[in-house]
Amino acid sequence: MFQILVVEDDADLQNLFCKTLMRNNYQAYGAKNVQHALNIMEKEYIDLIISDVMMPGTNGFDFVRQLRESRIEIPVLIITAKGDIMDKQCGFNAGADDYMVKPIDINEMLLRVNALLRRAKSVSEKKLTFGNTSLEYNSCTVTDKNGSQVLPLKEFQLLYKLLSYPGQIFTRQQILDDIWGIEEYVDSHTLDVHISRLRERFKNNTDFEIVTIRGLGYRAVKK
The missing domain is CATH 1.10.10.10 (Winged helix-like DNA-binding domain superfamily/Winged helix DNA-binding domain)
Structure with missing residues (x-):
C-alpha cells in the first residue's frame, strides 16, 4: 500500500485529503507543518507528499527545496491558494512535480496522485x-x-x-x-x-x- 504524507495546516482540509486517500486504498499521514512532516518521515517510508505552501514556520516551497537539496526525490504535489504563474514557477523551480490551485476537485487530485505514483514506480524500478x-x-x-x-x-x-x-x-x-x-x-x-x-x-x-x-x-x- 502506498503511503502518502499530507502537509496542511488547515485541519479540516487535511482531514478531507487523508480520508479521501484512505477510502481509495492509500495509507495517509497528516502533518500540520514542515517540522511535523519531517518527524513523520523519520519514522515512516513515504511514497508521495501533498503539501500546502502557506504554513506556520517553513513554507511549502522551501520544504520542497530542502528535500531536493538533500537528494530526496519523493514526488511532491503542491496544493495551494497561490495560483498565479509566478507562484507556479516558484513551485516547479523548487522541485515540485505537480501543482493544484485551491479550491480543488478531489477526484482530480486522486488522478494526479495516481499518475505521480505510477511515474515514480517506473523510475524507481x-x-x-x-x-x-x-x-x-x-x-x-x-x-x-x-x-x-x-x-x-x-x-x-x-x-x-x-x-x-x-x-x-x-x-x-x-x-x-x-x-x-x-x-x-x-x-x-x-x-x-x-x-x-x-x-x-x-x-x-x-x-x-x-x-x-x-x-x-x-x-x-x-x-
Whole structure:
C-alpha cells in the first residue's frame, strides 16, 4: 500500500485529503507543518507528499527545496491558494512535480496522485525483463534476441510503462498524463507517432506486441 504524507495546516482540509486517500486504498499521514512532516518521515517510508505552501514556520516551497537539496526525490504535489504563474514557477523551480490551485476537485487530485505514483514506480524500478527482452532505465536501452537499441527517452518510457503491466489497457489520456505530464499539452497525434515508431523498431521482437484497443488506448501483450 502506498503511503502518502499530507502537509496542511488547515485541519479540516487535511482531514478531507487523508480520508479521501484512505477510502481509495492509500495509507495517509497528516502533518500540520514542515517540522511535523519531517518527524513523520523519520519514522515512516513515504511514497508521495501533498503539501500546502502557506504554513506556520517553513513554507511549502522551501520544504520542497530542502528535500531536493538533500537528494530526496519523493514526488511532491503542491496544493495551494497561490495560483498565479509566478507562484507556479516558484513551485516547479523548487522541485515540485505537480501543482493544484485551491479550491480543488478531489477526484482530480486522486488522478494526479495516481499518475505521480505510477511515474515514480517506473523510475524507481530501473530495470524490467519481459521474456527475453530487457529494458535498462538508466541508459534507455532495450535488448532482445535481435540486439540492443538505445531509444529516445519518451519512446523508452512509453514502452517501459506498457511492458510493466502486460495486458492492461491504458487510455490515451492516462499515457499522455503519465509520460508527458499533466501540465504539458501534447497533441494525441504525438502518442500515435511514438507507438508507430515502437512497432517498427520491434516488429521482429518475439516477446511482445503493442495492440490498439479501438476507442480506448493501447496495451502490450505477449506474442
